[in-house]
Amino acid sequence: MASFREESKKSHFIIVPLPAQGHLIPMTDMGCLLAERGVSVSLLITQANADRIKPIIERAKESKLSIQFVELSFPNEKFGLPQGCESVDHITDWGLFRAFFDAVYSFNEPLETFIENLERPPDCMITDMCNAWTAPVARKFGIPRVIFHGPSCFYISTDYNLAHNKVYDSVTDENEHVTVPNFPIKLQVTKAQTPGFFIGPTLADFRKKSLEEELTADGVVINTFLELERPFIENYERLIGKKVWTVGPFCLYNKDDKMKVGRGNKDAIVHRHRVLIWLDGRDAASVLYISFGSTTYTNSQQIMEVGKGLEALNKPFIWVMKKREMTPVVEKWLADSFEERTKDRGLIIVGWAPQVVILSHPAVGAFMTHCGWNSLLEAISTGVPMITWPRNSDQFVNENLIVDVLRIGISLGVKLPDFDTEDVIMVKSEEIRKAVNALMDGIEADERRQRSKDFSKKAQKAVEEGGSSYVNLADFIHYFTDQRNKLANENSISA
Ligand code: UDP
Numbered sequence: 001m002a003s004f005r006e007e008s009k010k011s012h013f014i015i016v017p018l019p020a021q022g023h024l025i026p027m028t029d030m031g032c033l034l035a036e037r038g039v040s041v042s043l044l045i046t047q048a049n050a051d052r053i054k055p056i057i058e059r060a061k062e063s064k065l066s067i068q069f070v071e072l073s074f075p076n077e078k079f080g081l082p083q084g085c086e087s088v089d090h091i092t093d094w095g096l097f098r099a100f101f102d103a104v105y106s107f108n109e110p111l112e113t114f115i116e117n118l119e120r121p122p123d124c125m126i127t128d129m130c131n132a133w134t135a136p137v138a139r140k141f142g143i144p145r146v147i148f149h150g151p152s153c154f155y156i157s158t159d160y161n162l163a164h165n166k167v168y169d170s171v172t173d174e175n176e177h178v179t180v181p182n183f184p185i186k187l188q189v190t191k192a193q194t195p196g197f198f199i200g201p202t203l204a205d206f207r208k209k210s211l212e213e214e215l216t217a218d219g220v221v222i223n224t225f226l227e228l229e230r231p232f233i234e235n236y237e238r239l240i241g242k243k244v245w246t247v248g249p250f251c252l253y254n255k256d257d258k259m260k261v262g263r264g265n266k267d268a269i270v271h272r273h274r275v276l277i278w279l280d281g282r283d284a285a286s287v288l289y290i291s292f293g294s295t296t297y298t299n300s301q302q303i304m305e306v307g308k309g310l311e312a313l314n315k316p317f318i319w320v321m322k323k324r325e326m327t328p329v330v331e332k333w334l335a336d337s338f339e340e341r342t343k344d345r346g347l348i349i350v351g352w353a354p355q356v357v358i359l360s361h362p363a364v365g366a367f368m369t370h371c372g373w374n375s376l377l378e379a380i381s382t383g384v385p386m387i388t389w390p391r392n393s394d395q396f397v398n399e400n401l402i403v404d405v406l407r408i409g410i411s412l413g414v415k416l417p418d419f420d421t422e423d424v425i426m427v428k429s430e431e432i433r434k435a436v437n438a439l440m441d442g443i444e445a446d447e448r449r450q451r452s453k454d455f456s457k458k459a460q461k462a463v464e465e466g467g468s469s470y471v472n473l474a475d476f477i478h479y480f481t482d483q484r485n486k487l488a489n490e491n492s493i494s495a
Helices: 004-009 021-036 047-052 054-062 094-105 108-116 134-141 153-164 201-215 226-240 257-261 266-280 300-313 328-341 355-359 373-382 395-405 429-440 443-463 468-494
Strands: 012-016 040-046 067-072 124-128 145-149 177-179 188-190 219-222 244-246 287-291 317-321 346-350 364-369 386-388 409-411
Touching: 012 021, 012 108, 021 040, 021 054, 021 067, 021 124, 021 145, 021 373, 021 468, 040 047, 040 108, 047 054, 047 067, 047 266, 054 067, 054 257, 054 266, 094 201, 108 134, 124 134, 134 145, 153 201, 153 226, 153 395, 188 395, 219 226, 219 468, 226 244, 226 395, 226 443, 226 468, 244 468, 257 266, 257 355, 266 317, 266 346, 266 355, 287 300, 287 355, 300 317, 300 328, 300 429, 328 346, 355 364, 355 373, 364 373, 364 429, 373 395, 373 443, 386 395, 386 429, 395 409, 409 429, 429 443, 443 468
Parallel strands: 012 040, 012 124, 040 067, 124 145, 145 219, 219 244, 287 317, 287 364, 317 346, 364 386, 386 409
Antiparallel strands: 177 188
């Protein structure tokens, strides 16, 4: 083990994730990775979120990784939030979003206390784009601050261009198509399809602050890789005028099965064994995997419509459903008919699935996804083509990248966002049947699968020693370590 003297010589980076699965998962990966590459890391996390990723925290301890998980208590009571509501996926009532982000913004005090108690300020603060509240803290202590962007660069660049050119200021119909300015390709979007991360007027000030503080950051790290979306990365780098380090896909750094299965939520561990046995008995690339991320909700009528499509398909499938989607209607439908009729070829997981373990299995041949960036990148990394069904946030724009630019997916044709709408059927069973068949069978399907495999190889290469993301991460670490050394030299000269 390194001596204290050696430890104290190390660079110290502090990571401040947004408490949302799609943000916390990649930032935890990044923390472990930085620690593996010799940085001493402190990652701020709240108690309920720490409990979810306990196996990862324990694994990090066992392997003596120099990462500490700094546990903070979430101020639920103060902000009128139910006990245990510590992550975006815990919010089931739209009215609570404001209070949730107000609570997140109040973490500036414990963060300041944490920094004040350190021997010296950290060398770098990596903070989620949505955590604009960290900017004044970083300024107060003179800590360089880097933004972590959760989505694709294709989306980040789109959003940047739309926002800074005020494109929507003159749009009256939110379904009117507009062309994204200063973009490497002709891309048309609608206001409705690009709601961004802070949706609605009650959260508009958070979005404004995020955009403002993006401009004051000392650099940007993104969970993507150069060989996947180079023109859009270069576009964003040119626009923002700062160093942009693409260092992903993070999911590929989880070589250890224990890390892979415990990613995001320890609940997945209970499913691992039965899922692997079930998949081992299937032909290569024959299984359709269906999952819509951590926050997206599918209503009961739509769930049964998806089920109809799956019955018509007669293909093996793994379908992940959320606990809150288990309404009495759905439970009855599953127990009375669907499970019995598909028992020879269907596996339903209620709760948190070990997604990367599933996607990595050779039996999986297609992924029906809501187009969250982590899910897309996980499918790209494992070479699985996709059926795209965007719901909100960055997902419609991500879909465009997958279907039209990279050509590794087929769209279900959904054009409007879905914010937990009850009883509305956005996608008919027949559309599901057609899209899955087109994705899995025929010459075009083979070509698409081949393209997916090629991107997977490029992704693996990017994170290997000498690969683009590997090198970028080294550069990122050196950049902030050198800054500290320079500063220390200047101080010793002036003294
Ligand atoms: N995830 C998982 N099991 C589940 C649901 C989600 O492991 O049952 C993980 C998934 O692998 C991904 C993340 O949760 O890493 C979801 O992030 P994404 O950006 O895809 O969507 P979001 O949840 O942010 O909408």
